[in-house]
Amino acid sequence: MAPLVEARGVTRVLPLTVPVTLVEGVDLAIGPGELVAITGPSGSGKSSLLYLLGLLDSPTEGEVLIDGAPTHAMSTDQRAALRLERIGFVFQFHFLLPEFSVLGNVAIPMRRLGRLAPGDIEARAASILTRLGLGDHMHKRPDQLSGGQRQRVAVARALANDPPLILADEPTGSLDSAASEQVFEILAGIAGQAGKSVVAVTHDIDMAERMDRRVHLVDGRIVSDERRSTRSEGKEART
Amino acid sequence: MRLLLEIALTHIRGRARQTVVSVAGVTLGVGFAIGMAALMQGSQDEFVTTLIDAMPHVQITDETRTPRTQPAERIYGAVEIHGLKPRDDPRGILNPVEAMTGLRSWVPGAISAGLRVSGVARYGGTDRGVSILGIEPADELQVSKVAEDIIAGGLSDLVGGGFAAVIGDSLAERLGAGMGDSIRLSASTGVARNFKIVGLFHTGVVATDETLVYVRLKSAQVLAGRQNAVNDIRIRLGDPDAAPAVAARAEELLGLKAVSWQEANESILEAFAVRNIIMYTVVAAILVVAGFGIFNIVSIITHEKARDIAILKSIGFRERDVRIVFMAEGAVMGGLGGALGALLGAALTAYMGTIEFEFREATEVTHLPVTWNWIHYAIAASLALVTAALAGYLPARKAAQGNPVDIIRGAT
Numbered sequence: 097m098a099p100l101v102e103a104r105g106v107t108r109v110l111p112l113t114v115p116v117t118l119v120e121g122v123d124l125a126i127g128p129g130e131l132v133a134i135t136g137p138s139g140s141g142k143s144s145l146l147y148l149l150g151l152l153d154s155p156t157e158g159e160v161l162i163d164g165a166p167t168h169a170m171s172t173d174q175r176a177a178l179r180l181e182r183i184g185f186v187f188q189f190h191f192l193l194p195e196f197s198v199l200g201n202v203a204i205p206m207r208r209l210g211r212l213a214p215g216d217i218e219a220r221a222a223s224i225l226t227r228l229g230l231g232d233h234m235h236k237r238p239d240q241l242s243g244g245q246r247q248r249v250a251v252a253r254a255l256a257n258d259p260p261l262i263l264a265d266e267p268t269g270s271l272d273s274a275a276s277e278q279v280f281e282i283l284a285g286i287a288g289q290a291g292k293s294v295v296a297v298t299h300d301i302d303m304a305e306r307m308d309r310r311v312h313l314v315d316g317r318i319v320s321d322e323r324r325s326t327r328s329e330g331k332e333a334r335t
Numbered sequence: 336m337r338l339l340l341e342i343a344l345t346h347i348r349g350r351a352r353q354t355v356v357s358v359a360g361v362t363l364g365v366g367f368a369i370g371m372a373a374l375m376q377g378s379q380d381e382f383v384t385t386l387i388d389a390m391p392h393v394q395i396t397d398e399t400r401t402p403r404t405q406p407a408e409r410i411y412g413a414v415e416i417h418g419l420k421p422r423d424d425p426r427g428i429l430n431p432v433e434a435m436t437g438l439r440s441w442v443p444g445a446i447s448a449g450l451r452v453s454g455v456a457r458y459g460g461t462d463r464g465v466s467i468l469g470i471e472p473a474d475e476l477q478v479s480k481v482a483e484d485i486i487a488g489g490l491s492d493l494v495g496g497g498f499a500a501v502i503g504d505s506l507a508e509r510l511g512a513g514m515g516d517s518i519r520l521s522a523s524t525g526v527a528r529n530f531k532i533v534g535l536f537h538t539g540v541v542a543t544d545e546t547l548v549y550v551r552l553k554s555a556q557v558l559a560g561r562q563n564a565v566n567d568i569r570i571r572l573g574d575p576d577a578a579p580a581v582a583a584r585a586e587e588l589l590g591l592k593a594v595s596w597q598e599a600n601e602s603i604l605e606a607f608a609v610r611n612i613i614m615y616t617v618v619a620a621i622l623v624v625a626g627f628g629i630f631n632i633v634s635i636i637t638h639e640k641a642r643d644i645a646i647l648k649s650i651g652f653r654e655r656d657v658r659i660v661f662m663a664e665g666a667v668m669g670g671l672g673g674a675l676g677a678l679l680g681a682a683l684t685a686y687m688g689t690i691e692f693e694f695r696e697a698t699e700v701t702h703l704p705v706t707w708n709w710i711h712y713a714i715a716a717s718l719a720l721v722t723a724a725l726a727g728y729l730p731a732r733k734a735a736q737g738n739p740v741d742i743i744r745g746a747t
């Protein structure tokens with residue numbers, strides 16, 4: 097089975113007057129069911145790698161494959177379609193649309209995809225939010241929620257179209273420890289579902305230790321890629 | 336699509352005050368454009384109607400557009416002839432009876448054959464140069480609106496034996512003659528007769544009221560000394576727009592100059608066309624200014640909502656979706672402005688229609704002429720919509736093209 101996302105020799109250089117190398121020669125394959133931590137010092141290229149894996153950015157060398165299919169020749173529309181269906185993003189800051197309700201924000205990806213009837217979209221958004229403990233806040237606006245709650249709404253939005261791959265860039269970076277724990281549990285729970293993977297950039301070493309796999313970046317290069325056998329074995333037993 | 340519109344509306348709501356200003360700009364532009372168009376079209380229509388009413392739609396005279404060919408040239412084809420003394424041709428439409436029968440067979444309208452003779456009117460000791468027009472009253476009344484200008488007697492009183500004339504009130508005044516008086520008309524041919532005044536008219540056109548004299552066709556032919564002669568055929572059509580075609584055909588068939596009212600008033604109609612061009616240019620300029628307002632506010636919104644654009648794109652919205660959002664914002668403002676502008680335009684038109692003018696001379700009350708024409712509304716509103724969509728398009732394109740990574744990075 098092809099990896100959900102794979103980077104082959106990916107290098108991204110910003111063509112500035114003094115060219116800046118964001119990531120260099122990255123080979124990384126994320127298979128189904130993985131919960132991957134990307135760690136590294138600040139400025140090591142963690143976010144840049146995540147944008148490349150999520151087709152928000154394109155490599156200057158090498159290529160990114162989604163479900164085994166190369167993406168470098170795709171049009172921006174095709175890449176957008178892949179993001180819509182196959183990838184869910186969570187950023188450090190929630191980036192919710194301030195004018196839409198919590199429910200409205202979660203409904204947006206589904207409405208854009210247009211596969212479900214309006215009633216079904218609302219029902220699904222409500223069920224995701226309830227699952228993430230936000231059942232009482234669905235009709236509030238984002239600015240009426242706490243930081244942790246907003247970040248959970250952002251996760252709910254990333255889950256809306258049921259994508260196999262969730263990419264999270266320091267999702268707990270701006271949260272207190274209790275809220276961080278909640279969000280982490282949610283992401284771990286997603287990775288526990290059949291065929292789903294979560295790749296999360298994190299500064300939190302404890303959190304990284306609790307994940308299946310830890311990819312460490314320094315200066316845009318992968319310096320270590322370790323799997324923790326226990327959790328992986330447990331998962332294999334489950335699936 | 337509904338989602339995109341919904342997003343667009345949330346943006347507009349967030350910028351309510353500026354939106355109101357932009358919409359007001361479009362409203363004023365469209366409203367005044369419509370009001371102005373109604374007034375200009377109204378005055379033009381009124382003028383043209385007056386014109387069409389006042390003059391024959393086609394006038395055929397015994398002139399030709401090129402000099403007459405002389406009989407000798409006609410007979411000796413290609414030969415070039417010099418020193419030929421032109422035959423002294425009694426001017427007039429040759430064979431008028433045949434010409435009239437021919438015309439009546441196909442012209443869709445009324446025809447009046449007349450004979451115009453220049454001459455002098457004399458009453459008491461006063462002489463006035465006049466243009467004597469011989470007509471058949473029954474025909475003439477169908478072709479001209481002279482009946483409306485009659486202030487005493489009538490054209491039909493010309494019929495009934497004896498030499499009778501209907502003259503302008505100014506001429507009567509100048510001569511010192513009145514109804515029932517006999518004036519002496521002498522034609523340039525030297526023939527003179529006494530004519531009894533059986534009617535007076537007042538057209539308001541000084542030249543006409545001072546010089547035109549209506550007599551029966553037969554009387555004019557006596558004065559001209561030419562039996563059956565006709566030199567002025569006037570046609571009134573059911574459809575004034577058909578005049579150029581009728582004139583062209585008549586000219587071809589008769590070989591005489593036939594002038595449609597459009598040709599006779601070409602310079603005036605051209606002036607109207609120029610005026611319309613100026614008007615539409617001004618309207619376009621107003622809308623462009625309104626478009627700048629929309630451009631401005633949509634630009635502001637795209638900057639303000641850069642983060643939202645980035646997140647929408649990361650979710651999987653295409654560039655086109657983002658473009659549509661901001662173009663929709665422009666279009667909504669343009670559409671709203673266009674709709675309100677149409678209302679304002681209608682209100683202005685209605686108001687202008689009630690404005691009254693009183694001229695001291697004519698005691699009647701005149702209204703400012705306005706025309707209600709849905710085309711004005713359609714043109715103004717669609718121009719507003721197009722301008723607005725374009726004004727939204729430019730910032731929308733820029734916003735859609737931006738790389739979301741730059742913005743997400745900047746915020747993180």
Ligand SMILES: Nc1ncnc2c1ncn2[C@@H]1O[C@H](COP(=O)(O)OP(=O)(O)O)[C@@H](O)[C@H]1O
Nearest residue numbers: 110116117118137138139140141142143144145
């Ligand atoms: N537009 C840019 N111009 C210059 N340098 C940049 C730009 N974007 C990113 N960088 C640099 O690239 C490196 C990698 O950035 P990033 O991927 O955000 O790292 P991380 O997420 O690991 O902190 C950093 O040193 C950052 O300063």
Ligand SMILES: [Mg+2]
Nearest residue numbers: 142143144747
């Ligand atoms: Mg980062």
